[in-house]
Amino acid sequence: MRSACISVKLGIRERLSPSCGSNMLSCWLSRLCRGFSTPTGRITHLSRGSLSRTLVLSSQRRIPEFSSFVARTNTCGELRSSHLGQEVTLCGWIQYRRQNIFLVLRDFHGLVQVVIPQEESAAAVRKILCEAPVESVVRVSGTVISRPPGQENPKTEALRLQYRYLDLRSFQMxxxxxxxxxxxxxxxxxxxxxxxxxxxxxxxxxxxxxxxxxxxxxxxxxxxxxxxxxxxxxxxxxxxxxxxxxxxxxxxxxxxxxxxxxxxxxxxxxxxxxxxxxxxxxxxxxxxxxxxxxxxxxxxxxxxxxxxxxFAEALASYGTDKPDTRFGMKIIDISDVLRNTEVGFLQDALSKPQGTVKAICISEGTKYLKRKDLESIRKFAADHFNQEVLPVFPKASRNWNSPVAQSILEEQRSGLIRLMEIREDDVVLLTAGEHKKACSVLGKLRLECADLLEARGLVLRDPTLFSxxxxxxxxxxxxxxxxxxxxxxxxxxxxxxxxxxxxxxxxxxxxxxxxxxxxxxxxxxxxxxxxxxxxxxxxxxxxxxxxxxxxxxxxxxxxxxxxxxxxxxxxxxxxxxxxxxxxxxxxxxxxIAFPKSFKGHDLMSNAPDSLPPEELKPYHIQVSWPANSEAEKSSLNQPYCPES
Amino acid sequence: MRSACISVKLGIRERLSPSCGSNMLSCWLSRLCRGFSTPTGRITHLSRGSLSRTLVLSSQRRIPEFSSFVARTNTCGELRSSHLGQEVTLCGWIQYRRQNIFLVLRDFHGLVQVVIPQEESAAAVRKILCEAPVESVVRVSGTVISRPPGQENPKTEALRLQYRYLDLRSFQMxxxxxxxxxxxxxxxxxxxxxxxxxxxxxxxxxxxxxxxxxxxxxxxxxxxxxxxxxxxxxxxxxxxxxxxxxxxxxxxxxxxxxxxxxxxxxxxxxxxxxxxxxxxxxxxxxxxxxxxxxxxxxxxxxxxxxxxxxFAEALASYGTDKPDTRFGMKIIDISDVLRNTEVGFLQDALSKPQGTVKAICISEGTKYLKRKDLESIRKFAADHFNQEVLPVFPKASRNWNSPVAQSILEEQRSGLIRLMEIREDDVVLLTAGEHKKACSVLGKLRLECADLLEARGLVLRDPTLFSxxxxxxxxxxxxxxxxxxxxxxxxxxxxxxxxxxxxxxxxxxxxxxxxxxxxxxxxxxxxxxxxxxxxxxxxxxxxxxxxxxxxxxxxxxxxxxxxxxxxxxxxxxxxxxxxxxxxxxxxxxxxIAFPKSFKGHDLMSNAPDSLPPEELKPYHIQVSWPANSEAEKSSLNQPYCPES
CATH class of the missing domain: 3.30.930.10 (Bira Bifunctional Protein; Domain 2)
Structure with a gap:
């Protein structure tokens, strides 16, 4: 949720002419500008930046390079904390200006906040930037910095909802x-x-x-x-x-x-x-x-x-009644292969009448997952399901030094490889227990693993695919x-x-x-x-x-x-x-045009709201105030305070 | 709201074959029949008959004769109390039967209840009628009688709402x-x-x-x-x-x-x-x-x-901001014509700074309106608006013997005739007072007169016209x-x-x-x-x-x-x-598929309904029972009783 802050150099070609000739448009936009000079408007551009991220994310996978062949190095919507310290060049339209200190630059991907240089040496650039009508096209170059302290706003979404009529103007909405x-x-x-x-x-x-x-x-x-x-x-x-x-x-x-x-x-x-x-x-x-x-x-x-x-098939293969079928990693019952296992918790499970051993295979898991990832997966299963999970590497050349994994016998290993069609670098996660529980756990781990792999750069769930x-x-x-x-x-x-x-x-x-x-x-x-x-x-x-x-x-x-x-x-x-x-x-x-917050509030109009008792009279109801709510009662009709 | 009751003679040609060959259909319909044998179903056909009346009414004016060239004398939906005692022949489908005493006959216009003859001499007809599957086509002849005493149902609309799912099956709904x-x-x-x-x-x-x-x-x-x-x-x-x-x-x-x-x-x-x-x-x-x-x-x-x-024109010409412009009878200001009137209340009005005299002309009023109609109009204006209204007959050959009307002078009479384009047999209603009030009264009387004229058979508001x-x-x-x-x-x-x-x-x-x-x-x-x-x-x-x-x-x-x-x-x-x-x-x-009654009740599900106090707790409200409502409280969850 970081916005970039960049020192500025104006391009020549695009100099100061509003891109759209409409007087009315620039008139509205300059009024909008004034609106934003109040503190409440401050972060709206941030929220729009965050909205546009979705567009960028899904587009990046289809057309990964938006900045080839052109003067810019990045798009406005693209900058993240990972860009901090980088020199970048951006092109776009002046969306609005705030007190001649910042201006917000817009392109098709999103918004970025640009710091207008205040030092004497940059007076000429400053003058131009402060006088340029909104919607002027500019090119700026500079260093990506963190949003200045005190200007981060943790209540971004609440403010989007409070000023919904501004948020609705965004491309994405x-x-x-x-x-x-x-x-x-x-x-x-x-x-x-x-x-x-x-x-x-x-x-x-x-x-x-x-x-x-x-x-x-x-x-x-x-x-x-x-x-x-x-x-x-x-x-x-x-x-x-x-x-x-x-x-x-x-x-x-x-x-x-x-x-x-x-x-x-x-x-x-x-x-x-x-x-x-x-x-x-x-x-x-x-x-x-x-x-x-x-x-x-x-x-x-x-x-x-x-x-x-x-329902039974979905549970057996995906551990859930709403499987994400954009990717495989199905759950396989490997009870027969491991019937003679020496691994304690597998043995325990198989000795029970309903006991099963189940597994999922993470393709190229050894390439993308780190030891700490696998540890976090085991911990997740233990914490949330009280369930033991064992990662094994049937064809991995690398030795992961897991003493338990090493107790999988050679014939079991080859049985697994055949049954699960395991390839080089795959990781298998095993668990054991009653059918439904074992499937549910692996169903959750399947999604956890997908998140982990995607965080490491592998695209498992094609964002253009609707399954x-x-x-x-x-x-x-x-x-x-x-x-x-x-x-x-x-x-x-x-x-x-x-x-x-x-x-x-x-x-x-x-x-x-x-x-x-x-x-x-x-x-x-x-x-x-x-x-x-x-x-x-x-x-x-x-x-x-x-x-x-x-x-x-x-x-x-x-x-x-x-x-x-x-x-x-x-x-x-x-x-x-x-x-x-x-x-x-x-x-x-x-x-949704006017959604409620997660607490069910309309943050724009402040609903639900207090009503005087006489307005409840026609409905024959009265409020049962909780014992400790005298303070709340006395705060009736107090000024609006947004939820955190 | 009368249904007809007719003695029965079966046609030969249409004998007993269900018009639609589907077993499923006759299966559903015979179940429906059973449903209707409960007392609650009793009047549903009446309501359907009453619904279809609308269709008949509006169609009658466009295609007045549905029974030319065919064996029937009337349509099922057409019969009214004005048909009592007439011999009629009807053709249609058997909609359902009730306890082998009545059957309900349907055609495209509506439904009629037919009495199945119970006497020994009609045993053959009775057998056929009682055994004919629903949806059989029949022709019946007989005398229109009043609905047998005790079978009228004053709660027709409440019952239509209570059994809305049956009412929805009607052609009109x-x-x-x-x-x-x-x-x-x-x-x-x-x-x-x-x-x-x-x-x-x-x-x-x-x-x-x-x-x-x-x-x-x-x-x-x-x-x-x-x-x-x-x-x-x-x-x-x-x-x-x-x-x-x-x-x-x-x-x-x-x-x-x-x-x-x-x-x-x-x-x-x-x-x-x-x-x-x-x-x-x-x-x-x-x-x-x-x-x-x-x-x-x-x-x-x-x-x-x-x-x-x-708004000003609508008020001046129609006395309302929502004029029915399907017919004329506009309000005319006749102050100038009557400036020298000797009629007391007109004189009074015109002597005031804002005083006016207004009139509407009822075309052929002397032909369609009776003396008592004009009396009721004057009474309506007096009761509801405290306003005097004077009927005059500028070109009527008949003398209405109104002493006040006779005090309209000859030159005023001819002035009125010119200004209001009055023809033979027209009646003019005069009133006087402040502009807005005089217009409002005549606006109401204009609609009252239209109702009266239409009740006498004149079609003023063409039902096919949308103005x-x-x-x-x-x-x-x-x-x-x-x-x-x-x-x-x-x-x-x-x-x-x-x-x-x-x-x-x-x-x-x-x-x-x-x-x-x-x-x-x-x-x-x-x-x-x-x-x-x-x-x-x-x-x-x-x-x-x-x-x-x-x-x-x-x-x-x-x-x-x-x-x-x-x-x-x-x-x-x-x-x-x-x-x-x-x-x-x-x-x-x-x-509306599921409307509320005029008291705001859903008569089918019985909403609004009582709730136990624990269901109000999450909402921090309690009921403020009126002092005299102990009886109501104790009647919580009692069986449903439809509103009257």
């Missing part, structure tokens, strides 16, 4: 919001115009759903009666199918009150879809077509159909965390059981697979859906008998199923997350 | 929702694809806006801090212009807590638009193009540009109702003053006209907008000096204007109202 608009428009064309879907708005003032502890509550004018903001239009979209609307979609605003969670928003948007007379394959083909049709034309086209893994994957055949129920003897829905109680497993519902419900499907992109879940239960009796059995829910809360839905519901199913895509991945933005806050 | 989806899609195409607008979602968890007493409040997890649900994205869309987004639109969900109001919804939708570097004419041309482009193809095309009236109108040059401020010495914004405080009136801001602000514009369709306001203030100093002056608002609540917006705001303006169209007018629906509830 404009790009993100315009791409989002266009992509959603294409989705609508595909759904409405090509496939006869009906765009239907469903209410957001609804009632509490069973287990809806994360729903915001809204007091009504009737004492003690509350609306809730729903987490999704799930019930409404099923009722629309009962109502014969046949094909519904909505770009739906949803709400979830999770308190403070990084990279979550209390209100978010999903592409919400439901269809009658459809099966799982039908929904999958629809969504593949939807993404293919709406995909931005400046990216590689989406290839369909997407590959599919069962979609369906994950199917989830379990319908999971044991309750707080009481494993009882079941809860793995997703939601309206999910239909897998047709092959219906009979198990009445004998071994914990073994029933569901007709739920997740859509995964580059290791992030971007959508999920299911075929729903359309039989009222089955729905009642699952709610009342298996889940022990109070069916009264859902009586309207059960009654609707009684009145003749078509077979139906649907899906919801998380729009914010999808756009975030498509644009390569570092956070979903970068694809 | 399907038509309304599909037309809404298509029209919005066309609007998006026009805005996004043809004119480069960016679809941007703005937050609904916001803070209280000044004067936002109608905003729902949402407690947060911070004690005493509340979000509010905004009434419109007004502030956000202006901030987007400051942020350089240039052209924004959103199909925006908005919220307004007005308690119980007929034909209002606590959540509603507007087509929300804002543009930079635009003037009033630019917005008007944009909206005319938008409506023209998105207008349903089964209606007459929209003709542009729309006519325009100033758009711009109303412009509103006053910027109005005197506060509770304190007429102070000013409040006529619309909102961000509205820019009319360029010609800027100087008046500092001398006579009450005379300043605004750059606000309303869009009116057939007498309903369907949109409104304005050019906004983009100068921070002017905005501060209006907020602080003229309106005496606390500018701290809007500091973020004022600061944003300081940072360089482009000239900008926008508009919002009320989507629910617009679709309601386009479809001819009797209520906005008929163009």
């Amino acid at each position: 404009q790009y993100n919001l315009r791409l989002r608009s266009q992509m959603v428009m294409k989705m609508r064309e595909y759904l409405c115009n090509l496939h006869g879907f009906v765009d239907i708005e469903t209410p957001t003032l609804f009632k509490r759903t069973p287990g809806g502890a994360k729903e915001f509550v809204i007091p009504s004018r009737e004492p003690g009666k509350f609306y809730c903001l729903p987490q999704s239009p799930q019930q409404f979209k099923q009722l629309l199918m009962v109502g014969g609307l046949d094909r519904y979609f909505q770009v739906a605003r949803c709400y979830r009150d999770e308190g403070s969670r990084p990279d979550r928003q209390p209100e978010f948007t999903q592409i919400d879809i439901e269809m009658s007379f459809v099966d799982q394959t039908g929904i999958q083909r629809l969504i593949e077509g939807l993404l293919q049709y709406s995909w931005p034309s400046d990216k590689d086209p989406v290839v369909v159909p997407f590959p599919s893994l069962t 979609f994957l369906w994950v199917v055949d989830f379990p319908l129920f999971l044991p309750k965390e707080e009481n494993p003897g009882e079941l809860e829905s793995a997703h939601h109680p309206f999910t239909a059981p897998h047709p092959s497993d219906i009979q198990l519902l009445y004998t071994e419900p914990e073994k029933v697979r569901s007709q739920h499907y997740d859509l995964v992109l580059n290791g992030s879940e971007i959508g999920g859906g299911s075929i729903r239960i359309h039989d009222a009796e089955l729905q009642r059995y699952i709610l009342a008998t298996l889940l022990k829910e109070d069916v009264k809360l859902l009586s309207h839905l059960l009654q609707a199923l009684d009145f003749g519901a078509p077979p139906h199913g649907g899906i919801a895509l998380g729009l914010d997350r999808l756009i975030c991945l498509v644009t390569g933005a570092p956070s979903i806050r970068d694809v | 399907q038509y309304n929702l599909r037309l809404r989806s298509q029209m919005v899609m066309k609007m998006r195409e026009y805005l996004c694809n043809l004119h480069g607008f960016v679809d941007i979602e703005t937050p609904t968890l916001f803070k209280r806006t000044p004067g936002g007493a109608k905003e729902f409040v949402i407690p947060s997890r911070e004690p005493g801090k509340f979000y509010c649900l905004p009434q419109s994205p007004q502030q956000f869309k202006q901030l987007l212009m400051v942020g350089g987004l240039d052209r924004y639109f959103q199909v925006a969900r908005c919220y307004r807590d007005e308690g119980s109001r007929p034909d209002r919804q606590p959540e509603f939708t507007q087509i929300d638009i804002e543009m930079s570097f635009v003037d009033q004419t630019g917005i008007q041309r944009l909206i005319e193009g938008l409506l023209q482009y998105s207008w349903p193809s089964d209606k007459d095309p929209v003709v542009v540009p729309f006519p325009s009236l100033t 758009f109108l711009w109303v412009v040059d509103f006053p910027l401020f109005l005197p506060k109702e509770e304190n007429p010495g102070e000013l409040e914004s006529a619309h909102h405080p961000f509205t820019a003053p009319h360029p010609s009136d800027i100087q008046l801001l500092y001398t006579e602000p009450e005379k300043v006209r605004s750059q606000h514009y309303d869009l009116v369709l057939n007498g309903s306001e369907i949109g409104g907008g304005s050019i906004r203030i983009h100068d921070a100093e002017l905005q501060r002056y209006i907020l602080a000096t003229l309106l005496k608002e606390d500018v701290k609540l809007l500091s973020h917006l004022l600061q944003a204007l300081d940072f360089g705001a482009p000239p900008h303006g926008g508009i919002a169209l009320g989507l629910d109202r617009l679709i309601c007018l386009v479809t001819g629906a009797p209520s906005i509830r008929d163009v």
Whole structure:
């Protein structure tokens, strides 16, 4: 998060003429300049620099050298702490000036702060720089230095949110919001115009759903009666199918009150879809077509159909239900090869009935990973999973002097090499234990290793690659965390059981697979859906008998199923997350015009805010002040203080 | 609200074969049948019949005779209490059957309930009718009777809302929702694809806006801090212009807590638009193009540009700022003609400095209006406006024996005839008083008379006609109702003053006209907008000096204007109202999939609902129970009881 500070030499050719002839533009920009001379504006350019980093990062991998054949040595957006002390030459436009001490230079990659020389000997350069209209094109040369002490600002993102209307002017925010608009428009064309879907708005003032502890509550004018903001239009979209609307979609605003969670928003948007007379394959083909049709034309086209893994396969090969399939490094079961191992913790594991030994192979690991990397990996597994991990080097010429690794026998070594297709310089990470746990640990280590390798310069996850994957055949129920003897829905109680497993519902419900499907992109879940239960009796059995829910809360839905519901199913895509991945933005806050901070605050307007008691009166509520909050009460209506 | 009940004779040709060969369809429908045998389903067909009436009404005027050249005498949707006792023949499909006593017959116009004969002599017919699969085509003949006593249901609309998923299956609801989806899609195409607008979602968890007493409040997890649900994205869309987004639109969900109001919804939708570097004419041309482009193809095309009236002209000619321009009957100032009147109340009015005499001319009024109609009009004006109204008959051959009317002198009579272009059989309504009051009264009477004339069979307001109108040059401020010495914004405080009136801001602000514009369709306001203030100093002056608002609540917006705001303006169209007018629906509830009742209840799910105190704890609120509500408290979680 360092900005560069550079001594300045003006080029001749570009001298002082505004690049754009519009008087209005320079008029606005000079007003902006004045705005920025207040202390609050100080770091906005930094944030824009940080935004543009994303662009640079992803572009660097495609076109690594932006400065060949031209006068500059670097782009404005490119400078990092690793450039400190270097002599650089930059070309760009004057974005704004601050008190004739700094000016901010802009090119297509980002912004950099330039120190205007104050010494007598540079008076001529200083005069020119201070008088140049904004948007003049200049070339500057100088040494990259740290941002002067006292000018670093740790609250960069908070300030971006507080002055969001300025941040929105950045190239990256404009790009993100315009791409989002266009992509959603294409989705609508595909759904409405090509496939006869009906765009239907469903209410957001609804009632509490069973287990809806994360729903915001809204007091009504009737004492003690509350609306809730729903987490999704799930019930409404099923009722629309009962109502014969046949094909519904909505770009739906949803709400979830999770308190403070990084990279979550209390209100978010999903592409919400439901269809009658459809099966799982039908929904999958629809969504593949939807993404293919709406995909931005400046990216590689989406290839369909997407590959599919069962939940069990995803867990076994990637240790997770949302595998990042842009790279290999799959988990392999090597129990058979190591059946006669002398390594203690492997022996222990294999002696148990469910015991397994699993491994992943890190290609060229000996070239890219250092001993301390492997130590940190082992420590990570021990600290987070209480799990032992053993690195071995089956074909490494270098001896890593690990006494444990040396106790892998020669025949086991060659068995491993055959089974895992190990090549020179590869490193293998072993762990042992019960199937699910061993897979989960290696799944995490696989991602940790990818981060490490990429930090060392290897590109494992091509940033231009979008790797979609369906994950199917989830379990319908999971044991309750707080009481494993009882079941809860793995997703939601309206999910239909897998047709092959219906009979198990009445004998071994914990073994029933569901007709739920997740859509995964580059290791992030971007959508999920299911075929729903359309039989009222089955729905009642699952709610009342298996889940022990109070069916009264859902009586309207059960009654609707009684009145003749078509077979139906649907899906919801998380729009914010999808756009975030498509644009390569570092956070979903970068694809939302006015996001909340991670504490759920609107830092621009200062929401949520205090209300005088008389404004709560019509809603028949009063604040229950915590015992220690007298100080807070007395601070009502005090000046705004941004969160740290 | 009567359904017909008819004795039955089966046609031969159409005998008993389901019209659609699908087993699945008849399977669903027979389940639906079972559903309807519960008492709750009882009146659903009535509501569908009532829905379809709209279709019939509007179609009757275009194609008055649906039953020419065919075996039927009437359509199913057409029967009214005026048909009682008539022999009719109907053709249609069996929609469903109820306990072998009734069957409901459907055609393209609606539904009718048919009594299945129970007497021995009709056993054969009865057998056939009771065994015919639903969707069989039949022809029935019989006498129209009243719905049997005890089967009327006064709670028809409440039940439609409670069983909304059944109501949605009706032709009319399907038509309304599909037309809404298509029209919005066309609007998006026009805005996004043809004119480069960016679809941007703005937050609904916001803070209280000044004067936002109608905003729902949402407690947060911070004690005493509340979000509010905004009434419109007004502030956000202006901030987007400051942020350089240039052209924004959103199909925006908005919220307004007005308690119980007929034909209002606590959540509603507007087509929300804002543009930079635009003037009033630019917005008007944009909206005319938008409506023209998105207008349903089964209606007459929209003709542009729309006519325009100033606020002053609309008031003078129609007595309202939202004139229904589908018919004439304009208000005429006849002060000069009656300057020497001997009629007391006219004399009184004209003797005052601001006194006027105004009139409207009811074409063929003597033919269509009865004496009691004119009496009720006079009573209406007296009761609601404390205003005297005098009917006169300048060219009527019939003598109406009104002693006051006879005191209109002959020369005044001929003056009136010339000025108002009065013809044989016309009736003129006179009133007198201050300009605005006299116009308002006659504006109301104009609509009352139109209702009366149409009830007598005259078609004044062609239901196929869509008469758009711009109303412009509103006053910027109005005197506060509770304190007429102070000013409040006529619309909102961000509205820019009319360029010609800027100087008046500092001398006579009450005379300043605004750059606000309303869009009116057939007498309903369907949109409104304005050019906004983009100068921070002017905005501060209006907020602080003229309106005496606390500018701290809007500091973020004022600061944003300081940072360089482009000239900008926008508009919002009320989507629910617009679709309601386009479809001819009797209520906005008929163009919303899941509307709230007029008390703001979701009658299907029973929202708002009670919450146990522990669910309020995270939000640091408790219910302030009114003193007399112990009974209500104890009724928590009682079975659902629909509102009457």
